[in-house]
Amino acid sequence: MSGRPASFARRLSALDPRLLDVALAVALGVGTSLWEVPELGKGRPADAQSLALTALVNAPLALRRRAPFTVLVVSTSAALLYHLLGHHPGLNSIGPLLALAEQLAAERDAAARRAVTRERVRIARELHDVVAHHGHTPTRPARRSPPRALTCRVTCMEVIFGRCTSGQTRSPKPAPTPCVPVVAPFRRAARMSG
Numbered sequence: 001m002s003g004r005p006a007s008f009a010r011r012l013s014a015l016d017p018r019l020l021d022v023a024l025a026v027a028l029g030v031g032t033s034l035w036e037v038p039e040l041g042k043g044r045p046a047d048a049q050s051l052a053l054t055a056l057v058n059a060p061l062a063l064r065r066r067a068p069f070t071v072l073v074v075s076t077s078a079a080l081l082y083h084l085l086g087h088h089p090g091l092n093s094i095g096p097l098l099a100l101a102e103q104l105a106a107e108r109d110a111a112a113r114r115a116v117t118r119e120r121v122r123i124a125r126e127l128h129d130v131v132a133h134h135g136h137t138p139t140r141p142a143r144r145s146p147p148r149a150l151t152c153r154v155t156c157m158e159v160i161f162g163r164c165t166s167g168q169t170r171s172p173k174p175a176p177t178p179c180v181p182v183v184a185p186f187r188r189a190a191r192m193s194g
Contacts, residue, residue: 029058043088053082072099
């Protein structure tokens with residue numbers, strides 16, 4: 001018995017999310033409209049106005065992934081009008097909540113992207129500082145012999161990637177990453193030159 005729900009959930013997750021949003025909007029609209037008719041005595045009776053407002057609350061949910069803020073505003077405004085006009089107090093509340101949840105998810109994703117961008121900028125600045133501080137050594141006057149200049153370049157590359165040839169880190173904080181394979185050709189050339 002437990003295999004059927006899991007199988008159904010797997011098939012449902014394989015569907016296009018936009019199709020699921022349309023199905024959700026239709027199901028909520030139809031379900032709310034059908035619920036509204038037999039529940040007489042709870043607010044104004046169902047009429048064309050309440051059905052139109054129910055459609056206006058739930059239909060935008062079909063676009064909730066494309067324009068979450070617009071859907072939130074339209075759905076919430078229609079639900080507010082529905083309740084202010086005295087219609088059933090318990091209906092048309094799920095649509096705005098789903099729109100709000102989608103808007104919050106979009107804002108959370110945007111905040112995560114901004115945090116990643118800030119971290120990348122921070123790393124780039126630190127890398128720039130390391131290169132600017134240690135990178136001036138290879139560009140000293142030509143009176144140095146090429147092996148010395150190449151050794152300085154290897155040292156700079158190893159500082160950038162976190163380790164020195166002696167195994168000691170030169171930065172104040174130890175870097176957890178070992179030398180990457182990019183440094184190996186420089187190290188070989190420096191050792192071969194003497």
